[in-house]
Amino acid sequence: MSILGVSGLTKRFGQADVLRGLDLEVAPGERIAILGASGSGKSTLLRCLNFMEMPDSGTVTLDGKIVGRRESELIQVRQRIGMVFQQFNLFPHMTAIGNVMEGLRTVRRFPKAEAQARAEKELARVGLADKAASYPAHLSGGQKQRVAIARALAMEPELMLFDEPTSALDPELVGEVLGVIRTLADEGRTMLLVTHELGFAYHVATRVIFLADGVIHEEGTPDQVLVHPTKERTRAFLASHKEYSLQG
Amino acid sequence: MTYQWDFTPVLANSGLLAQGLVNTLKVTGTALVCGVVLGLALALLRLSPRSYLSWPAGFVIEVFRTTPPLVQLFWFYFALPLLAGIEMTPFMAAAVTFSIQSAAFFAEVFRGGIVSIERGQWDGARAIGMTQAQALRRIVLPQAVKRMIPAFMERAIELMKTTTLVATISYADLLYAANEISQKTFRPLETFTVAALIYFVVITAFSLAARQLERRLSVSGESTVR
Ligand SMILES: Nc1ncnc2c1ncn2[C@@H]1O[C@H](COP(=O)(O)OP(=O)(O)OP(=O)(O)O)[C@@H](O)[C@H]1O
Numbered sequence A: 001m002s003i004l005g006v007s008g009l010t011k012r013f014g015q016a017d018v019l020r021g022l023d024l025e026v027a028p029g030e031r032i033a034i035l036g037a038s039g040s041g042k043s044t045l046l047r048c049l050n051f052m053e054m055p056d057s058g059t060v061t062l063d064g065k066i067v068g069r070r071e072s073e074l075i076q077v078r079q080r081i082g083m084v085f086q087q088f089n090l091f092p093h094m095t096a097i098g099n100v101m102e103g104l105r106t107v108r109r110f111p112k113a114e115a116q117a118r119a120e121k122e123l124a125r126v127g128l129a130d131k132a133a134s135y136p137a138h139l140s141g142g143q144k145q146r147v148a149i150a151r152a153l154a155m156e157p158e159l160m161l162f163d164e165p166t167s168a169l170d171p172e173l174v175g176e177v178l179g180v181i182r183t184l185a186d187e188g189r190t191m192l193l194v195t196h197e198l199g200f201a202y203h204v205a206t207r208v209i210f211l212a213d214g215v216i217h218e219e220g221t222p223d224q225v226l227v228h229p230t231k232e233r234t235r236a237f238l239a240s241h242k243e244y245s246l247q248g
Numbered sequence B: 001m002t003y004q005w006d007f008t009p010v011l012a013n014s015g016l017l018a019q020g021l022v023n024t025l026k027v028t029g030t031a032l033v034c035g036v037v038l039g040l041a042l043a044l045l046r047l048s049p050r051s052y053l054s055w056p057a058g059f060v061i062e063v064f065r066t067t068p069p070l071v072q073l074f075w076f077y078f079a080l081p082l083l084a085g086i087e088m089t090p091f092m093a094a095a096v097t098f099s100i101q102s103a104a105f106f107a108e109v110f111r112g113g114i115v116s117i118e119r120g121q122w123d124g125a126r127a128i129g130m131t132q133a134q135a136l137r138r139i140v141l142p143q144a145v146k147r148m149i150p151a152f153m154e155r156a157i158e159l160m161k162t163t164t165l166v167a168t169i170s171y172a173d174l175l176y177a178a179n180e181i182s183q184k185t186f187r188p189l190e191t192f193t194v195a196a197l198i199y200f201v202v203i204t205a206f207s208l209a210a211r212q213l214e215r216r217l218s219v220s221g222e223s224t225v226r
């Protein structure tokens, strides 16, 4: 029984076939790390799952039900799938708590007090209760990303998508964000995580998939894919990556 | 040659000038308010991916941006009654002309402001389930409007000066009143100097207020509009 199913997913931008018939089943509680070279379509895959990008063909199934293309349906689906971006995408004209309340107020039509209570709880969960009144411009990158996570969690999503959540952060701020994601993992949340933090993927993911040529090129447990990859391209990717992280 | 300045005849007619100023502000204010509302609508149509919406909007915007305001004014005041049987008072003709003309201008300002907001803001809004309209109203426009304030100001000032054209269709604006007074008192120098001074004072006061607002917004760094 899978919470999310992807079947025959294709997406092209102009001449570029980014996804070429990708299949994926996600069981509840699974934490899937997605690896792949730059431009291999990792972001596109995530964005197709909540229809921020319209797939050209293929189906996405949520809780056993195929997602249609009507805007009203997509709006429902996006509330059930939380998304966290590399660049945070916080709303700069709203405070931290304003950011977290926004979906509850505007989309869910919560009364103000109720939205505020929920938002305070979510900010506390990511360790930012004391920053509720701060504007994003006055927060560090790590704090911004934690607010963005709280904003997504406030909608009580069944599934979380993280697109390189720590790639835009200074190295010393990566830990606090990974710490929050780790907590969510420990709560048993279902998540798909695009990351270059191989160590984190190794310890937190239940499954690792490697994207190449618009499909899943290799997948398995973290140990299978990260330590004992069988495919040549996976090995090459990991090798270049380790080399890079040693230099860095 | 020494000219003997004498402002008393002008001051004696200050009631006329005041009425003229009120009329000028009426046209300017109406055109600004209608222009902003209509301009936003035009901008949204212009940004629509549907060409049957964006193309006509673009056409209206271009026509009103590229033709002289005086021609537009004459067209509404003189041509519309002949062609469509629509009679307009000078005020209506002026209000309609300058509203649409401002709308065309504001449409471009709105469009520029909206497209200047990063794609990530739309992403962030849509990812929590907002509709396109909600994202626009709650996330994109509040940020865009802040960036548009200088252009708005510029346009408002330009508009107030352009409304002097309404004197040509006998609408009793400030300039029209000044013209009348100068003919009555044979004191054109004094009259037009006072009129210019009034424009100067009103426009300067307006720019100062607008700059103050702009500064307040940029000091807090952010504004929360609900
Ligand atoms: N909106 C778009 N329009 C045109 N091309 C796009 C668009 N989005 C992505 N692409 C192209 O699709 C390909 C895959 O992009 P994608 O962002 O999914 O890759 P990625 O695996 O996330 O890469 P990275 O590791 O750099 O984030 C790239 O070649 C990219 O240039």
Ligand SMILES: [Mg+2]
Residues within 6 Å of the ligand: A042, A043, A044, A163, A164
């Ligand atoms: Mg990417």
